Amino acid sequence: MAETYDVVTDVNLPLIGEGRPRYEARAKVTGTARYAADEPMPGALFARLVTTPHATGRVTAIDDVAALAVAGVRLVLTHRNMPGLGAAKAYFAGGAMQSSRDPMETDEIAYAGQTVGLVVAETPEAARLAADRLVVEVAPSGSPVASMHAADAPAPELLPEDAHVPILKGDVEAALAEADAVVRAEYRTPMQHHNPIELYFTGAEWRNGILTAYVPSQWVSGFRAGLAEAFGVPTEMVRVVSRYVGGGFGSKGTMLHQTVLAAAAARDLGAPVKLYVGRDQMFTVGSFRGQTTQTIAVGLKDGRLSALDHRQDSQTSRFDTFFLPGTEQTTRMYDWSALRGLEGVVRTDVNTPGFMRAPAEVPALFGLESAVDELAVAAGVDPVELRLASDAAGGEPVDGLPWTSHGLAECLRRGADAFGWADRPAEARAQRRGDWLFGQGVASAIYPTYTKPATAEVRFGSDLSVRVSAAACELGGGTYTIFQQIAANELGVPMESVRVEVGSSDLPVNGVAGGSTQTAGIGSAVLEACRRVREEVARVVTRPGGALEGADAASVRLTDGRAVAGDRAVPLREAMATVPFGIIEMRGQWVPSGVALSETREFYRSGAATQLGFLTEDFARAAFGANFVEVAVHALTGEIRVPRMVGAFAFGRVMNERTARSQLTGGMIWGVGSVLHEATELDHRYARHVNSDLGEYFMPVNADIASVEAIIVEEEDRHINPLGAKGVGELGITGMAAAIANAVHHATGIRLREAPIRMEHVLAS
Numbered sequence: 001m002a003e004t005y006d007v008v009t010d011v012n013l014p015l016i017g018e019g020r021p022r023y024e025a026r027a028k029v030t031g032t033a034r035y036a037a038d039e040p041m042p043g044a045l046f047a048r049l050v051t052t053p054h055a056t057g058r059v060t061a062i063d064d065v066a067a068l069a070v071a072g073v074r075l076v077l078t079h080r081n082m083p084g085l086g087a088a089k090a091y092f093a094g095g096a097m098q099s100s101r102d103p104m105e106t107d108e109i110a111y112a113g114q115t116v117g118l119v120v121a122e123t124p125e126a127a128r129l130a131a132d133r134l135v136v137e138v139a140p141s142g143s144p145v146a147s148m149h150a151a152d153a154p155a156p157e158l159l160p161e162d163a164h165v166p167i168l169k170g171d172v173e174a175a176l177a178e179a180d181a182v183v184r185a186e187y188r189t190p191m192q193h194h195n196p197i198e199l200y201f202t203g204a205e206w207r208n209g210i211l212t213a214y215v216p217s218q219w220v221s222g223f224r225a226g227l228a229e230a231f232g233v234p235t236e237m238v239r240v241v242s243r244y245v246g247g248g249f250g251s252k253g254t255m256l257h258q259t260v261l262a263a264a265a266a267r268d269l270g271a272p273v274k275l276y277v278g279r280d281q282m283f284t285v286g287s288f289r290g291q292t293t294q295t296i297a298v299g300l301k302d303g304r305l306s307a308l309d310h311r312q313d314s315q316t317s318r319f320d321t322f323f324l325p326g327t328e329q330t331t332r333m334y335d336w337s338a339l340r341g342l343e344g345v346v347r348t349d350v351n352t353p354g355f356m357r358a359p360a361e362v363p364a365l366f367g368l369e370s371a372v373d374e375l376a377v378a379a380g381v382d383p384v385e386l387r388l389a390s391d392a393a394g395g396e397p398v399d400g401l402p403w404t405s406h407g408l409a410e411c412l413r414r415g416a417d418a419f420g421w422a423d424r425p426a427e428a429r430a431q432r433r434g435d436w437l438f439g440q441g442v443a444s445a446i447y448p449t450y451t452k453p454a455t456a457e458v459r460f461g462s463d464l465s466v467r468v469s470a471a472a473c474e475l476g477g478g479t480y481t482i483f484q485q486i487a488a489n490e491l492g493v494p495m496e497s498v499r500v501e502v503g504s505s506d507l508p509v510n511g512v513a514g515g516s517t518q519t520a521g522i523g524s525a526v527l528e529a530c531r532r533v534r535e536e537v538a539r540v541v542t543r544p545g546g547a548l549e550g551a552d553a554a555s556v557r558l559t560d561g562r563a564v565a566g567d568r569a570v571p572l573r574e575a576m577a578t579v580p581f582g583i584i585e586m587r588g589q590w591v592p593s594g595v596a597l598s599e600t601r602e603f604y605r606s607g608a609a610t611q612l613g614f615l616t617e618d619f620a621r622a623a624f625g626a627n628f629v630e631v632a633v634h635a636l637t638g639e640i641r642v643p644r645m646v647g648a649f650a651f652g653r654v655m656n657e658r659t660a661r662s663q664l665t666g667g668m669i670w671g672v673g674s675v676l677h678e679a680t681e682l683d684h685r686y687a688r689h690v691n692s693d694l695g696e697y698f699m700p701v702n703a704d705i706a707s708v709e710a711i712i713v714e715e716e717d718r719h720i721n722p723l724g725a726k727g728v729g730e731l732g733i734t735g736m737a738a739a740i741a742n743a744v745h746h747a748t749g750i751r752l753r754e755a756p757i758r759m760e761h762v763l764a765s
Contacts, residue, residue, distance in 0.1 A: 003593045005722050015489035016723075019658030023480035023500060024244070033244050036214040037201045037276070044203065045074055047262055047275035048127040050117030050134050051284060052109055055144035055349045055687035059107040059116060063135035070130040072122035074269055078136070079104045079116070083264055088230040090352075091254045092322060094608060096219065096226030098254040098287050099352035101319045104261070109138055110318060111350050112146070112688040113284020118261050120273055146687035148291045148315045148346035149188060156293075156313040156344040159323065163343075167331045169398055170338030172297075175307035179299030181379040187296065187367035188754040189737075190679035191315070192289040193282070194356060195694060198246025200282055202262040205272035210237050211263055217242040217503075218253040218473045219512035224505035225606030226255045227263060235605055243503040245475045249729075250355030251286055253514045258285055283680065283692040287354025290315030291346075292326070294367025298375050305334045305372065305390035312364060313344040320352040321345055326364025328614060329446055332622070333368065334390040336397050349687050355514060357667065358730040361447060362674060362737060366755060369443035369738030374751065382426070383442050383742070384416050387626075396620035404719040407650025408444060408624040411713050415648035416442075418711055419628035428749040436632045439747025443735035445625030445649065449726045450515040451592040452611045453603050454522040455508035456483075458529035460537075462582030464493050464561065464572055468529075471607070472502040472522050473513035477729050478659030482519050483526050485656060486723075490530035492558030492572065508587065511607040516623075516727020519655055521590065524721045529588025534558055536584050541565075541575045590721065592616075619719055623726040625649035627668065627736045631743040638762035640744065642672050643706040649731055650713040653724035657712065664710035664732035671736025673700045675755045698756075 027033040052059075064076045082104045089095025103115040116136045121127040145153050176182050196216075203214035211231065217223050220240040228235040245252055262275040277285055292314050299307035310330050316322045327341030356362075376383040393406040416422070424440045425431065431438040456470040468483045480500045488495040501507060510522055538556035541548040541563050548556065551565035562569045576582060594616045603609040614620055630644040647668050654660050677698035681690040691697045710732065717724050737755060745751045750765040 004718050005724065015485045015495065017654045017657060018485070020481055020485060020495065020656055022478055022659065023484050024474065035198055035244050035246055036203060036216045036242055039203055039214040039241065041203050041205060041272040041274060044272040044274045045120050045122060045269065046124045046127045047118055047120045047265060047273050048131040049115050049258060049277060049281055049285065050119065050131045050136065051113045051281055052116045052136060052138055053112055053688060054109050054138040054140050055112040055146065056142050057109045057138045057140040059109065059136055060139045061137040066133040067119060067130040070121065070126050070133065072126040073119065073130045074122065075120040075265055076134060077118040077261065077265060079107055083268065085230045085260065085264065086232045088226045088260065090320065095229065096222035096255045098256050098354055099317065099320055103257055111284065112686065113281070115258065115285060118265060120265050120269065144349040144687035146348055146350050146682050147684060148313070148348055150684055154347050156346050158342060158344045163321065164325055167327055167339065167341035167398055169336065172307055172309045172338045172340045175338035176297055176299045176309065179301050179306055181300045181375060182297060183371050183374045183378060184297040185371055185374065185753055187294040187370055189292045189363040189366055190755055191291050192356065192674065192678045193680050193697065194251035194286060194288065195697060196247025196251055199279065200256060200258065200277035200286060202259040202275045203272065204263040204266040206267050210239065212239045212241065213259060213263060214241050215259055216245045216248070216252050218245060218248050218475065218514060219607060220503060220505040221471045221509045221607030222512055223255050227260070230260045231263065240505040241503060242473065245473055248475050249357040250359060250514060253355055253512050254287065256286060279693055283689045284351060288680065289356035289359065290353030292363040294364060296367050296371045298371045300375050300379050303381065303389055305386065306337050308336050308339040310340070310368065311342040311344065313346055315348055315353060316345045317350055317352040318347050322352050324360035326360045329361050329448065330364050330368040331398055332392070332396055332614060332620065333444060333446055334397070335392040335394065339397070357670060358447060358734045361734040365443065365735045366675070366737040369735050370741050370753065373441065373738070373742040384412055384421055387444055388412055399615060401615060401618065401620045404619045404621045405652065405715050405717040406624065407713050407715045411624055411626040411648040411650055414711055414713055415626040415628050415646055418648070418709065419646040421628060428746050435635050437635050437747040438630060438632050439743045439745065440628065440630050441739045441741070441743030441746055442626065442628050443739035443742060445627055445731060445735035447516060447623050447727060447731040447734055448614045449621035449623060449720055450517045450611050450613050451721065452511045452517060452521060453589070453591045453609050454510050454525040455587065455589045456522055456525040456529050457508050457585065457587050458487060458526065458533050459583060459585045460491060460533045462573065462576040462579065464497055466491055466493060466498040467501065468498060468526055469501045469507045470522050470526065471505055471507040471510045472518055474502055475513060477519070477663055478656050479518060481659060482523060482655045486523055486526050487530050490527060490534060492560055492562065509604055509607050511609060515611060516729045516731070520721050520723055520725040520727060523655065523723050523725065524590040525588040527588070527722050528590055529586045532586035532588060533584050536586065537563060537575055540579055541570055547575055621720060623649070623651035623728065623731050625731055625735070627739040629739040629743045631740060631747055633744060633747045633762060638759035640676055640757065640759060640762065642704060642740065645705065645707065646709045646711065647732060648711040648713055650715045651728045651731060652715060652717040652720055652726040654712055654714070655723065655725055660712060660728050661710050663729050665708045667730065667732025668708055668710065668736055669700060669705060671733045672705055672740065674733065675737035675740050676700070676757055679756045
C-alpha cells in the first residue's frame with residue numbers, strides 16, 4: 001500500500017526551508033576543514049602511480065633497477081609481485097568498485113593510462129623520481145579505438161532484455177506516419193572527464209589488523225565493504241574516513257583501484273602510505289562521462305507531441321557493459337500516445353565510464369529537447385506552448401501511474417514569465433546588435449526521484465546539546481547544515497546546539513551519496529531519530545511525578561527550549577534532568593515502501609540496497625524544471641556567450657533555500673560548460689587523451705555567463721518521504737545543453753546536433 005505523509009503538520013516550518021548559511025562555511029574558508037589528505041598520518045610513506053601510454057597490448061618486460069636505486073625507495077609494485085587479493089565486485093554487480101578489472105592483475109593492457117606500477121618512497125619527490133625511472137615495456141597489439149564516433153569503431157550492440165527491457169507503448173511507426181510533422185535526427189555527446197579540485201587520494205594504514213583508509217568518498221559504507229572484500233577481512237576490521245569531499249558528483253561515488261593498491265602497499269610495508277593521484281593521471285584512473293549517440297524521431301499531431309522513437313547508444317569499455325538508461329527519462333517526459341525506448345552500447349578501448357552529474361539525463365535530454373525544438377520550428381508552433389500542450393501531469397505515460405507531484409507546467413510558465421519569453425520573435429536570426437546575433441532557447445528538465453534505505457543516530461543531552469551522526473557525505477551541497485536544521489527544528493533547540501558528524505564508516509550505515517538521494521533520504525532517518533527522542537522526552541515529562549504529569553504524551557511538542565502540552569510548559573533542561581545519565585540516544589531508520597526486507601542484511605553491511613527510481617507499485621516520482629537561455633553569437637568569429645539564464649524548478653519541499661539555489665545555479669552553469677566547452681579530445685591513432693589537464697580542458701569562466709537566476713517553484717508531495725523533499729543536486733543541469741543549442745539555432749539559423757558547440761562549428765556551418 002502506498003505511504004502518505006502529512007508533511008505539513010509533521011514537519012514544523014520555522015527552520016525547514018530557511019536559507020541558513022552552511023554549517024561548515026567558516027571551517028572551509030579558514031582552512032580548518034579536514035579533507036582526506038589532511039588527516040594526520042605520522043611516519044607515512046608516499047606513493048606514486050605508474051601508467052602506460054599504450055592502449056592495448058601486453059607487458060613484455062619490467063626494469064625496476066633504476067627505480068629501486070633512488071634513495072628512500074621502499075617498494076616497487078607491478079603485476080609480477082602484486083599480492084593476491086580477493087575479488088571486490090564492481091558497482092553495477094552489487095559492489096563498490098568503479099570497474100570489474102584490476103589493472104595490475106595480469107600483464108594485459110586494456111586502455112591508455114592504465115596503471116602498471118606503484119612506487120613507494122620516504123618522500124613525494126623520491127616516489128615521483130622512481131616512478132619516472134621504472135621502465136615498463138609493452139608490446140602493442142591491434143588498432144585501439146577510444147571513440148564510439150570514430151569511423152573504425154565497433155558497431156553498436158542492442159542490450160539484451162535481461163540488461164534493459166525496451167520501453168514500448170502503442171504503434172510508433174503508425175503514429176509517426178500519421179503525424180502532422182516529424183523530425184528524425186541524430187545527436188551526439190562527447191567524452192567528458194571529472195576535474196574536482198580535490199585530487200583523488202588514499203591514505204592507508206594498518207594497526208593491529210585493522211585497516212583505516214582516508215579517501216575522498218561519496219560512500220564510506222560501500223568503500224569499507226569493498227576493502228573488506230579485497231583483503232578478506234570482516235567489515236568491522238575496516239574503517240573509511242572522509243569528513244569532507246572537495247568535489248565529486250559521481251567521480252568519488254565508486255572506489256578506484258588505486259585505493260586497494262595503497263592499502264596493499266601499506267600492509268606489505270607495515271607503515272602508513274599516502275597516495276596522491278596527479279592531475280595528469282586523473283583522466284585515466286578515474287571515471288568519466290562516456291560518449292553517446294541519440295537517434296530520435298518525434299512526431300506532432302493536433303498541436304501536441306504524439307510519438308517518440310528513441311535509441312541511445314552509449315560508450316563502454318571492452319571488459320564491462322556500462323550504460324545509463326536515458327530513454328527511461330525521455331519516454332516519460334511528455335504525454336506520448338506511442339513510444340519506443342531502446343538502449344545499446346559500443347565497446348571501446350577505454351577504462352569503464354562512470355557517473356557524472358545527471359549521468360543519464362544530460363546526454364538523453366540534449367537529444368530529446370533539441371528534437372522537440374526542431375519539431376516546434378518545423379510545425380510553426382511556440383516551443384513553450386508545444387511542451388505545455390503535451391504535459392503528462394495526468395499520469396506517467398508508459399505505465400499510467402499517477403505522479404506523486406508534477407510541476408513541469410508551472411515551471412514552464414514561471415520561467416517563461418521571468419525570462420520574458422513572450423517578447424521573443426518566432427523567426428531565427430531576427431535579433432542583431434552590431435556584430436552580435438541574439439537568440440533564446442528553452443528546454444524542459446527532469447530528474448527521477450530515487451529513494452533507498454537510510455539510517456541516522458541522534459544523541460540529546462541534558463545540556464540541550466544534540467549530536468547527529470550518519471555515514472553520509474559532505475560534497476558541498478549542505479548536508480551538515482540541513483541535518484542541523486532538521487534536528488534543531490524537531491527538538492526545539494537553537495541550531496548552534498546541534499553538532500553533525502558524517503564521513504566515517506563507523507557511523508550509522510548509508511548508501512552512496514548519488515542520484516540526489518542523500519538529503520531527503522538520510523534526512524528522513526534523522527527526522528525519525530529526532531521524533532523518537534521527542535517521544536522519549538514526552539514519556540519522561542508526562543509520567544507520574546513528571547513536570548507535565550497527566551498530559552497526553554502524543555501532544556507534547558518541543559519548541560524554544562521547552563516541552564509544551566496545551567497551555568502547560570516546562571524548560572527542557574528541567575525535563576532532561578530526570579533522564580537517566582542525562583542522555584537520550586536514538587537510532588532512526590527510513591525504509592521506503594517497496595524495498596524488500598530481505599535486502600536489509602546487505603544494507604546494514606555495506607549500504608547497498610535497491611534504489612527505487614521513477615516507478616513504484618503505486619506512483620511515478622520525479623522532479624521537474626524548465627531552463628530558459630539567451631545566447632549571443634558573434635557574426636564574424638562564431639564566438640558564443642551566454643548573457644542570461646533563467647531556470648524554474650519544482651522538487652518538493654525545500655530544505656534550505658540558500659543551498660538549494662546554489663545547487664541549481666551550479667548545475668545550470670555546468671550545463672553551459674557541458675554543451676559549449678567540455679570535451680576530452682582524443683588522439684585516435686593511439687587512443688589517448690590529449691587535453692588531460694586543467695590548462696587545455698575547457699570550462700566556463702565568469703566572462704562566459706553574465707546572469708544566472710534559479711526560481712524555486714514550491715510544491716507539496718505527500719508520498720515521497722516524511723520530509724516531502726525530492727533531490728535537487730542534479731536537476732539544474734538537465735536540459736540546459738539543449739536549451740543552449742536551441743538558442744544558438746534561434747540566433748543563427750544553424751542547427752548543431754553535436755556537443756560541444758564551439759565557435760569553429762558555428763563558422764563551419
